[in-house]
Amino acid sequence: MDIEEFRTKGKEMVDYICQYITNLPNQRVTPDVEPGYLRQLLPNEAPVEPEDWDDIMKDVEKKIMPGVTHWQHPGFHAYFPSGNSFPSILADMLSDAIGCIGFSWAASPACTELETIVMDWFGKAIGLPNDFITSAKSSRGGGVIQTSASECVLVSMLAARNQAIQYLKKNHPNVEDNVFLPKLVGYCSKEAHSCVEKAAKILLVQIRILEPDENGSLRKENLLDAMEKDKENGLVPFFVSAILGSTSSCSFDNLEEIGPICKAEPCTWLHVDAAYAGNAFICPELKYLLSGIEYADSFNTNPNKWLLVNFDCSCLWVRCRMKLTSALVVDPLYLQHANSDEAIDYRHWGIPLSRRFRSLKLWFVIRKYGLSGLQKYIRNHIKLAKHFESLVRKDPRFEVINDVKLGLVCFRLIAPDNVNQNLLATINASGKLHMIPSMVRDKYIIRFCVTAENAVQEDVEHAWTVITEHAYELLGSIPV
Ligand code: PLP
Structure with missing residues (x-):
């Protein structure tokens, strides 16, 4: 493809994207295909000769699109939002065209410097303490964009592991680092994302998964008890991952209680995972959900979930950047540059x-969008979630299971789990909506998340009509 063909086909691609987005409401949300459908449609070997662009695009339309789950569809209410917006798509296009690999300042100064500046903007808008803001006076911390929240949790745990090993080595300087691994134990609540457990697996440390209270919040007593027991057994509490906005039910751990417990230990790192909810803290009225952040050593949120930025964009801030970098630094000559000392x-x-x-x-x-436009977007999702909640609460066949603070409503039929499973299965099979289940307080629940950028009240009301129609078919007529 030469530059003239790119110019033409690029413009056609923008038209194709606009058409795709405009047509979304007329599509099924989820594809109606079986595993292996694509293998039957594509050749087994790669083409030897170059193919015509128009033929490739015809195959996109005929073979790929029928197997796509439409995350930007107004009927998509599964998981959390997958950030998407026209400015973000255009930025990724430009980023791909520049095609730099910005691993160091010298490898592309603008790439590094813009990241530091924009992470400061976003960190300040969220309301993170100055210690996390690179440009703040006497700050030793800063922000970095990672690929995923799982990676943010992993590198935070790695920094914590390194900090704990250095602490233990003070009394045993000649002992190899790995000898300390069986002593290290981390903590999170049952509501925490599974990526915390995965990080512990990768880093060969133990993790205790603790019971939250009846609101899904990890509280002081359970954490303290677990830590005390572990210390009596000669173990070292080195890491706590607190959750603000859990995946199952958008519950919030009690940072104000957990924080002081971590601080009282000689080497316990407090990480705060707010992958979805953290974006909402740009709204002044929601900053109360962040209270206790002053105790944290690191914090992550994903604009690629709830801030209209396309995957991947997962933001991690640390209070002390040296603690992170000292766990990760390897410095071969070919990656060094003249400005290594003063540049990030x-x-x-x-x-x-x-x-x-x-x-x-x-x-x-x-x-x-400006911060005001992004606040408006977040507030619209919350307003719609609350509207959906009110529709569920008005129907005596259903119950709402979570405290709806943001854009997620967890609900269920007041009926055994298998009835709720059937309800969700038939709704998803209809292709009109897509939702996923979870377990909250040992009950099978259905998660309804507002996800589309321009979601409106009619979308939520349409979703409720689809849900109640399926419930009616399943249960028969029950007077409301
Ligand atoms: N933490 C929370 C609270 C999440 O909700 C999720 C995913 O939904 C994750 C972590 C993992 O996110 P990622 O896919 O960016 O690794």
Whole structure:
């Protein structure tokens, strides 16, 4: 493809994207295909000769699109939102065209510097303490964009592990680092995302998964009890991952209680995972949900979930950047440069060496919407979730299971779990809506998350009509 063909086909691609988005409401949300459907439609071998662009696009339409789940569909209410917006799509296009691999300042100064600046903007808008803001006076912390929340949790746990090993080595300087691993124990609540358990698996440390209270919040007593027991057994509490906005029910751990417990220990790192909810803290009226953040050593949120930025853009801030980089630094000559001492090299802040120009899309989105536009978007989702909640509460056959603070409503038929399973299965099979289940307080629940950028009240009311029609078919007529 030469530049003239790119110019033509690029414009056609923008038209194709606009058509795709405009037509979304007329499609099924989920595809009606069986596993292996694509293998029957595509050749077994790669083409030897170049193919015509129009033929490739015809196959996109005929073979790929029928197997796509439409995450931007107004009837998509599963998981959390998958951030998407035109400014973000355009930024990724530009980032791909620049095609730099910004692992160090020298590898592309703008890539590194924009990331630092935009992470400061976003961190300040959320209301993080100054210690996390690179440019704040006497700050030793800063922010970095990672690929996923799972990676943010993993590198935070890694930094915590390194900190704990250095602490233990003070009394045993000649002991190998790995000898301390069986002593290290981390904690999170049952409501925490499974990525915490996965990180512990990767890092060969133990993790205690604790009971939250009846509101899904990890409280002081359970954490303290677990830590005390472990210390009596000679173990070292080195890491706590608190959750603000859990995946199952958008519950919030009690940071104000957990924080002081971590601080009282000699080497316990407090990480706060707010992958979805953290974006909402740009709204002044929601900042109360962040209280206790002053105790945290690290914090993550994903604009690629709930801030209109396309995947991947997962933001991690640390209170002390040296603690993170000292766990990760490896410095071969071929990656060093003349400005290594005064410039940030993000290769030391995460696992991969190669890094995309991801800050561009966060910068585009913040500038094009302004913080006020992003607040409006978040508030609209919350208003719609509360409207959906009120519809559920008006129907005596159903119950709402979570405290609806943001854009997620957990609900169920007041009936055994298998009836709720059937209800969800038939709704999803209809292709009109897509939702996923979870377990909350040992009950099978259905999660309804507001996800579409321009969601309106009619979408939520349509969803409720579909749900109640399926419930009617399942249960028969029960007077309301
Ligand atoms: N933490 C929370 C609270 C989440 O909800 C999720 C995913 O939904 C994750 C972590 C994992 O996110 P990622 O897919 O970015 O690794």
